Amino acid sequence: MKDLNIYMCGVGGQGIGLLAEAMLRACHKAGYDVKGVDTHGLAQRGGTVISHLRIGKKIHTPLIPSGKANIVIALERLEGARAASEMLIEGGKVIFYDAQYQTIGNRLGKFKYPTLDELEKSVKAKKGESVRVFEEELSDPRMQNIVIIKKMIELEWIPGLSVKIVSEALAELMHVKTLEKNLELIKQ
Amino acid sequence: MKKFYEQLTDKQPWQGLFMGNHAVARAMLEAGVKVITSYPGSPTPEIAEALNSVPQEMRDFHFEWATNEKVATEIAFGSSINGNMSVVFFKSVGLNVAADSLVQLGLLNLTGGLVVILGDDPGANSSQNEQDNRHFARMSYIPVMEPATPSEAYKMFLEAAKLSKKHQMPIILRLTTHVCHAKELITFGAIGESKVFKSEFDIKNGHYLPITKTVFPLKKKAMEKLDLIKKESERSPFNRVYAPFDCEEINGKKLGIISSSMPALSVMENIDNSGNAVDLLQINFSYPLPETMIADYLKEKDEVIIIEELDRIMEYEIKSLAFDRNIKCRILTRKTHDDIMGELTSERTWDILSGHWPEVFESGIKPVTQPFANPRIPQMCPGCGHRSAFHAIKQALPKGTITVGDIGCHSLGFFEPYNMGEMLLSMGHSNGTAAGLTIGNEKRKVLAFIGDSTFFHAGLPAIINAVLYDHDFTLVIMENGTTAMTGHQPHAGSGEIGEKISIDKLLESIGVKFIRRVDTYQQSKLTEYIKESLDHKGFSVVIASHPCMLKFMKQQRRKEGFVQKHVEIDQNKCKRHLTCIEDFGCPSFVKNENGSITVNEDLCIGDGSCRPTCPVSAIDFKKEAR
Ligand SMILES: Cc1ncc(C[n+]2csc(CCOP(=O)(O)OP(=O)(O)O)c2C)c(N)n1
Ligand code: SF4
Ligand code: SF4
Numbered sequence: 152m153k154d155l156n157i158y159m160c161g162v163g164g165q166g167i168g169l170l171a172e173a174m175l176r177a178c179h180k181a182g183y184d185v186k187g188v189d190t191h192g193l194a195q196r197g198g199t200v201i202s203h204l205r206i207g208k209k210i211h212t213p214l215i216p217s218g219k220a221n222i223v224i225a226l227e228r229l230e231g232a233r234a235a236s237e238m239l240i241e242g243g244k245v246i247f248y249d250a251q252y253q254t255i256g257n258r259l260g261k262f263k264y265p266t267l268d269e270l271e272k273s274v275k276a277k278k279g280e281s282v283r284v285f286e287e288e289l290s291d292p293r294m295q296n297i298v299i300i301k302k303m304i305e306l307e308w309i310p311g312l313s314v315k316i317v318s319e320a321l322a323e324l325m326h327v328k329t330l331e332k333n334l335e336l337i338k339q
Numbered sequence: 340m341k342k343f344y345e346q347l348t349d350k351q352p353w354q355g356l357f358m359g360n361h362a363v364a365r366a367m368l369e370a371g372v373k374v375i376t377s378y379p380g381s382p383t384p385e386i387a388e389a390l391n392s393v394p395q396e397m398r399d400f401h402f403e404w405a406t407n408e409k410v411a412t413e414i415a416f417g418s419s420i421n422g423n424m425s426v427v428f429f430k431s432v433g434l435n436v437a438a439d440s441l442v443q444l445g446l447l448n449l450t451g452g453l454v455v456i457l458g459d460d461p462g463a464n465s466s467q468n469e470q471d472n473r474h475f476a477r478m479s480y481i482p483v484m485e486p487a488t489p490s491e492a493y494k495m496f497l498e499a500a501k502l503s504k505k506h507q508m509p510i511i512l513r514l515t516t517h518v519c520h521a522k523e524l525i526t527f528g529a530i531g532e533s534k535v536f537k538s539e540f541d542i543k544n545g546h547y548l549p550i551t552k553t554v555f556p557l558k559k560k561a562m563e564k565l566d567l568i569k570k571e572s573e574r575s576p577f578n579r580v581y582a583p584f585d586c587e588e589i590n591g592k593k594l595g596i597i598s599s600s601m602p603a604l605s606v607m608e609n610i611d612n613s614g615n616a617v618d619l620l621q622i623n624f625s626y627p628l629p630e631t632m633i634a635d636y637l638k639e640k641d642e643v644i645i646i647e648e649l650d651r652i653m654e655y656e657i658k659s660l661a662f663d664r665n666i667k668c669r670i671l672t673r674k675t676h677d678d679i680m681g682e683l684t685s686e687r688t689w690d691i692l693s694g695h696w697p698e699v700f701e702s703g704i705k706p707v708t709q710p711f712a713n714p715r716i717p718q719m720c721p722g723c724g725h726r727s728a729f730h731a732i733k734q735a736l737p738k739g740t741i742t743v744g745d746i747g748c749h750s751l752g753f754f755e756p757y758n759m760g761e762m763l764l765s766m767g768h769s770n771g772t773a774a775g776l777t778i779g780n781e782k783r784k785v786l787a788f789i790g791d792s793t794f795f796h797a798g799l800p801a802i803i804n805a806v807l808y809d810h811d812f813t814l815v816i817m818e819n820g821t822t823a824m825t826g827h828q829p830h831a832g833s834g835e836i837g838e839k840i841s842i843d844k845l846l847e848s849i850g851v852k853f854i855r856r857v858d859t860y861q862q863s864k865l866t867e868y869i870k871e872s873l874d875h876k877g878f879s880v881v882i883a884s885h886p887c888m889l890k891f892m893k894q895q896r897r898k899e900g901f902v903q904k905h906v907e908i909d910q911n912k913c914k915r916h917l918t919c920i921e922d923f924g925c926p927s928f929v930k931n932e933n934g935s936i937t938v939n940e941d942l943c944i945g946d947g948s949c950r951p952t953c954p955v956s957a958i959d960f961k962k963e964a965r
Binding site: 212214256 | 340381517522601608685712754756889939940
């Protein structure tokens with residue numbers, strides 16, 4: 152397989168750390184060479200939070216060059232749109248959880264929050280495809296990351312990313328109780 | 340599955356996916372480090388997170404969060420001259436605080452060994468500057484190793500510990516943000532038999548009191564040690580050539596690149612992508628520079644580009660050695676001020692390389708960016724007590740008041756909609772700066788902020804000064820019971836280490852005459868106290884207190900039967916004053932297309948601190964259906 156650059160993003164506090172760690176471990180279990188790096192520190196206070204995951208044999212740095220992400224996984228719409236224009240490669244794929252968290256600029260009327268159409272457009276401009284994910288009945292917003300992982304398994308954008316492998320990865324990362332709740336969602 | 344600490348302390352060799360910071364913590368256990376100290380700061384706090392995961396009864400090391408970086412350094416020094424392998428770690432600017440003691444370390448015989456781990460932050464991801472601490476190493480005669488990856492950080496720590504012990508001198512392991520936080524598969528070695536704590540300090544092991552003339556033999560010794568270390572760097576496997584393609588001439592010239600640590604990885608990606616016969620000399624054991632190795636490399640080449648991150652340090656040293664040895668190779672470097680700033684990612688490195696050799700780097704990692712407007716500036720969390728404080732304090736300030744910020748989550752008060760805390764130097768600067776702003780100033784009030792961890796870290800000396808001279812300003816202590824910004828580490832006033840040290844009593848005992856304490860959620864009372872304190876002639880303090888709500892909510896959510904509360908806005912009452920959005924600014928509020936304001940329940944924690952801010956009392960707790 153060719154090298155894959157997977158760019159994950161969201162808003163500080165959304166649990167992107169868990170998403171990134173689960174994806175890193177799952178890809179490793181699926182037999183890939185992996186390198187990753189997350190944002191820590193200041194941005195975790197409600198700023199744009201990102202995580203890079205690169206899989207393939209010939210990779211040196213964990214940082215994905217701008218405009219070279221084959222897959223964007225966003226936990227929030229505006230961050231999905233931002234990643235689509237700044238990071239997505241031509242022909243790349245975007246999956247986003249349609250949580251909508253306004254920026255201060257949106258609330259003060261300086262910027263418009265992107266519509267679904269606008270996000271679509273920026274993906275199309277790169278000849279890419281996008282998938283919207285939203286779970287109306289989600290009991291806990293901190294499970295949005297699990298919903299998106301579930302969809303990633305279904306989409307098969309990363310060959311070998313299976314329910315079994317993801318479950319094993321998650322089992323390394325959380326207490327039994329939380330794990331059960333999350334696995335229930337994934338296996339639904 | 341194995342718990343994290345069980346992996347970390349596994350005596351057997353094993354392989355696993357680990358972050359750079361965690362890998363370094365593992366290396367400490369393998370190296371038999373006995374005493375480790377620090378003060379929190381990005382990008383290094385996860386080293387402590389790993390060490391602190393080990394249950395107390397299983398530890399054969401001592402870890403300590405010190406009051407500040409200088410104290411941390413001194414503790415590590417003390418334990419090292421007692422014969423214990425010791426480590427101190429902190430962020431880039433932490434070195435400025437530690438410096439007064441740290442610059443002495445190179446002069447002294449550190450019998451147990453001492454590794455200084457620096458978390459430098461090119462790109463200023465989480466810092467107030469991107470200072471290049473390689474300068475400090477040169478100033479204080481301390482060798483530097485700069486790993487490029489987590490695996491190398493692990494291996495280099497082991498080597499640093501060994502060399503430090505052998506030569507009884509400090510070694511700096513300089514990590515940068517994305518080495519600290521990178522994750523990859525690492526092969527770890529075994530942990531040997533536990534070593535005992537030693538108390539072998541003996542004045543005969545060295546002279547330990549540099550003063551006037553006694554400085555010179557010590558300084559000479561330090562330089563001689565550096566000469567020995569240079570021999571190590573000349574033969575170190577951390578300094579090596581990367582040559583994926585057979586060396587041949589391009590346009591009649593032999594081309595090479597010299598780089599170090601993470602930027603060297605960017606260079607490798609660019610060489611791979613170019614498919615051209617350029618190679619790279621990677622210098623990760625970077626001070627003292629392996630001069631012979633570099634000279635030999637230069638002699639082989641017609642042109643060499645030097646790619647280093649931040650300041651021109653290697654560049655000047657390499658140019659000088661080429662000059663001294665009369666080497667004819669043409670040395671090319673970064674051209675612009677912009678190239679001296681920020682991280683050298685692979686696309687930025689491409690820019691520099693193709694600028695010099697367009698025919699070699701024609702395709703490859705060209706920078707592709709379409710900037711996206713609408714930045715997401717960090718904000719204080721929903722329910723944060725600092726927000727209530729800013730909102731309440733703003734109501735009390737006369738026009739023209741100068742507000743002095745300090746470092747911590749409350750630095751975010753500088754951004755809209757609060758715009759408070761208008762200048763910043765360093766941790767604890769606010770009291771000194773505020774005092775300066777009052778001198779000869781009869782017209783404008785001055786108000787300074789400081790966090791509670793910072794109060795202990797570097798705040799006290801300037802506070803004592805303000806008391807002595809009775810400087811006429813108000814200090815607001817933004818007390819949240821934790822070192823929040825860096826991930827909720829304990830501090831002297833948090834009560835998690837030993838008995839809580841009372842800020843109130845401290846202030847009383849040094850003679851502060853005006854002290855008020857209030858929970859920031861009591862906004863009108865806080866407003867009143869601030870007015871009073873500004874009217875007070877001379878130094879006054881208001882302690883604006885509320886627990887860090889991010890930490891608090893994490894604890895609450897773990898409790899059995901926890902139910903998340905929310906507020907809602909009564910759409911019949913709401914008159915669109917927009918105070919909640921434009922002045923109070925909790926990120927949970929949503930401004931809809933039709934102009935109405937609602938609450939994003941994903942974000943709202945239901946603390947209700949926004950309620951008193953609404954002029955028509957439209958915000959109230961939601962009657963939860965559950
Ligand atoms: C010399 C120095 N050491 C460490 C840091 C990292 N740092 C940034 S914010 C902060 C926390 C300050 O805590 P506190 O004063 O309690 O404010 P809070 O974040 O809790 O509001 C620290 C330690 C720094 N910037 N400078
Ligand atoms: S971490 Fe705590 S102190 Fe910092 S912004 Fe969030 S609630 Fe406030
Ligand atoms: S109750 Fe909700 S909306 Fe109000 S301040 Fe707290 S988090 Fe923000």
